[in-house]
Amino acid sequence: MPAISFLLSLLAGAPVQGKPVPPTPNEADVPKPVPGEVGLAGAEKPDIARFLNVRTAGAPSLSPDGKRLSFRTGITGHSQVWVVDASGGWPDQLTFGEPVTFHDWSPSGEWIAYGVDRGGNERPGFYLISPDGRRERELLAPSEAFRVFGGFSPDGTQIAYATTERNGVDFDIHLLEVATGRDRKVHEGKGGIYVASWRLDGGALLLSETRGEDANDLHLLDLATGRFETLLRPEVPAAYGPFAWKKDGSGFYLATNQDREFSALGFFDLGKKELRFLEAPEQDVEQVAGTRDGRYLAWTVNDGGRSRLHVRDLGSGKDLPIPALPPGIYGLDWAATAPVAAVTVGGPRVPGDVWAWDLRDGSCRRATSSSTGGLDLERCVLPEHLDFPARDAVTLHGLLYLPPGAPKPPVVLSVHGGPTGQARPSFNGPHQYLLARGIAVFDLNFRGSTGYGKTFTRLDDKRQRPNAVRDMEDALAFLAKDGRVDAARAAVMGGSYGGYLTFAALTTFPDRFRAGVSFVGVSNWVTALEGASPQLKASDRLEYGDIDDPADREYFRQLSPITQVKNVRAPLMVIHGANDPRDPVTESDQFVRAIRENGGEVEYLRYPDEGHGIRKLPNRAIAYRRIAAFLERTLGVASRGG
Numbered sequence: 001m002p003a004i005s006f007l008l009s010l011l012a013g014a015p016v017q018g019k020p021v022p023p024t025p026n027e028a029d030v031p032k033p034v035p036g037e038v039g040l041a042g043a044e045k046p047d048i049a050r051f052l053n054v055r056t057a058g059a060p061s062l063s064p065d066g067k068r069l070s071f072r073t074g075i076t077g078h079s080q081v082w083v084v085d086a087s088g089g090w091p092d093q094l095t096f097g098e099p100v101t102f103h104d105w106s107p108s109g110e111w112i113a114y115g116v117d118r119g120g121n122e123r124p125g126f127y128l129i130s131p132d133g134r135r136e137r138e139l140l141a142p143s144e145a146f147r148v149f150g151g152f153s154p155d156g157t158q159i160a161y162a163t164t165e166r167n168g169v170d171f172d173i174h175l176l177e178v179a180t181g182r183d184r185k186v187h188e189g190k191g192g193i194y195v196a197s198w199r200l201d202g203g204a205l206l207l208s209e210t211r212g213e214d215a216n217d218l219h220l221l222d223l224a225t226g227r228f229e230t231l232l233r234p235e236v237p238a239a240y241g242p243f244a245w246k247k248d249g250s251g252f253y254l255a256t257n258q259d260r261e262f263s264a265l266g267f268f269d270l271g272k273k274e275l276r277f278l279e280a281p282e283q284d285v286e287q288v289a290g291t292r293d294g295r296y297l298a299w300t301v302n303d304g305g306r307s308r309l310h311v312r313d314l315g316s317g318k319d320l321p322i323p324a325l326p327p328g329i330y331g332l333d334w335a336a337t338a339p340v341a342a343v344t345v346g347g348p349r350v351p352g353d354v355w356a357w358d359l360r361d362g363s364c365r366r367a368t369s370s371s372t373g374g375l376d377l378e379r380c381v382l383p384e385h386l387d388f389p390a391r392d393a394v395t396l397h398g399l400l401y402l403p404p405g406a407p408k409p410p411v412v413l414s415v416h417g418g419p420t421g422q423a424r425p426s427f428n429g430p431h432q433y434l435l436a437r438g439i440a441v442f443d444l445n446f447r448g449s450t451g452y453g454k455t456f457t458r459l460d461d462k463r464q465r466p467n468a469v470r471d472m473e474d475a476l477a478f479l480a481k482d483g484r485v486d487a488a489r490a491a492v493m494g495g496s497y498g499g500y501l502t503f504a505a506l507t508t509f510p511d512r513f514r515a516g517v518s519f520v521g522v523s524n525w526v527t528a529l530e531g532a533s534p535q536l537k538a539s540d541r542l543e544y545g546d547i548d549d550p551a552d553r554e555y556f557r558q559l560s561p562i563t564q565v566k567n568v569r570a571p572l573m574v575i576h577g578a579n580d581p582r583d584p585v586t587e588s589d590q591f592v593r594a595i596r597e598n599g600g601e602v603e604y605l606r607y608p609d610e611g612h613g614i615r616k617l618p619n620r621a622i623a624y625r626r627i628a629a630f631l632e633r634t635l636g637v638a639s640r641g642g
Helices: 002-011 048-052 429-436 462-482 497-508 525-531 534-543 550-559 561-567 586-597 617-635
Strands: 058-062 068-073 080-085 100-105 112-116 125-129 136-140 147-152 158-163 172-177 183-187 193-198 204-210 216-222 228-232 240-245 251-256 264-269 274-279 284-290 296-303 306-313 329-334 340-347 350-358 364-366 384-389 395-401 411-415 440-445 490-495 515-519 572-577 602-607
Touching: 048 429, 048 617, 058 100, 058 329, 058 340, 058 350, 068 100, 068 350, 080 100, 080 112, 100 147, 112 147, 147 193, 158 193, 193 240, 204 240, 216 240, 251 284, 264 284, 284 329, 296 329, 306 340, 384 462, 395 462, 411 462, 411 497, 429 440, 429 617, 440 462, 462 490, 462 497, 462 550, 490 497, 490 617, 497 515, 497 561, 515 617, 525 550, 525 586, 550 561, 561 586, 572 586, 572 617, 586 602, 602 617
Parallel strands: 240 284, 306 329, 411 440, 411 490, 490 515, 515 572, 572 602
Antiparallel strands: 058 068, 068 080, 100 112, 112 125, 125 136, 147 158, 158 172, 172 183, 193 204, 204 216, 216 228, 240 251, 251 264, 264 274, 284 296, 296 306, 329 340, 340 350, 350 364, 384 395, 395 440
């Protein structure tokens, strides 16, 4: 009889002792919409709906003459394509339905290309829509293939893209004729290879081949002959891009950190096969963009997370005075046939809008004015950039946001994804929401982050990865010594790789964190690397190691939070989209299941209509309401409403 009871308890998904454990996932894990009041504009403690209804305009693509601007915004709750006069005005919505993942205005002017996947599965179909929104075509139907858009040819007659259509694993390069939809493969690749840039005569493509998370090799594909030539493949991996071709095709400008700590502005001479540096600051050069007539070159520099913009007249060699733009993080796009630049600006008090700068008369006008959701953005908290030592004397970095009028507040340690990403001073509605509720945020740039040199970015590669986990404990030690927050009341929160770090923090330091919130995180590196999308598999071997090597496989097993899940003592909230192609939802399923079977406390939000992240406004509202209530309870913060 005892044996029968034991068997029945296993079949029920329950431990022998204690209450029965429901299966994971189960119906209760699927979030249900709940009523929520937006609250009154100007409220001292705004509701999350206010922050989520702050809109951003981004990904600008100008009409060829620079008179009109296409951009993406989530004003409807989903990211869609809109068009507005570059001088400003009321915009027109062009696309509807599922969120748009990319868009690009044809250099010939008659079409805007855009992509849409299904529920966040990252397998987009390609579509064309006229700038007035009255004509639309399906150019490439959705399939099970992963695709990466590579841009229009300079004359607008073709589109280049990378696809795994052939075998589901390796990317090949294809060309699509816009007029006929004729599709042809022009290069058969292996692993991750993508279109980086068209030569301005349309006769060749620059191809970028993945070489780990933070590096790539560069090749030139001649479309007439099919000749594939490797241009840059140094012994020590380096990053190359973005690119701006000279008009005569003799070479191209680029950002690169080859043989350097920080990315510099360089020029690659195709005839001499020579790379030379033009500007080499002690910060990363990021955006590089040039006008197609070859006259103007623009680039940005990452200065402590904020952007500095530079534009040079290549004819005179002189730099142009930069118009008065709000401080923040900048993006760049030039019109095809006019010296008009679209500059995207984003920061804690400018969530994201686009300015149109016409170099012919020097005018710079704000083309978009996104809704602020009824918030006074001047009340948004600005961060302080801090440097501090890790236990091994490596200098770590972070942005500290302190809630006004809250002495010694609890703190959320925010850990970004990537790992090759950077916490930068952008507008983050959920962070500002937590700040308004009396919770501080420390946005950590652990080792492996970008923006602080190539060596720092690679300090977590392969067997060094546990050092990035220890950086989280060192961050708490620094905050305790700093004294402005209560480091004894700390939670850790992150998405993607940051979700892994959240799991790792709770298993490695079970007594240091009061709570954790993980979005789309990895719990088992063995299963995650085996189930990753082709794009990630193309870089994972260099960043992490070889899953097929027995020694690496055992290392991954030991590194995985699921291996130490019994150590978890703090309450945990887990959020994941069922359609995630990057970190399969089973990564969260297995971790949540294990915590429940161990008798731990976990809340699970498993969205059936999301992928690698929560994109849809109603879903985000549910998630952050639940997160706020969870953190207030676990960190001992009195509820402030909303």
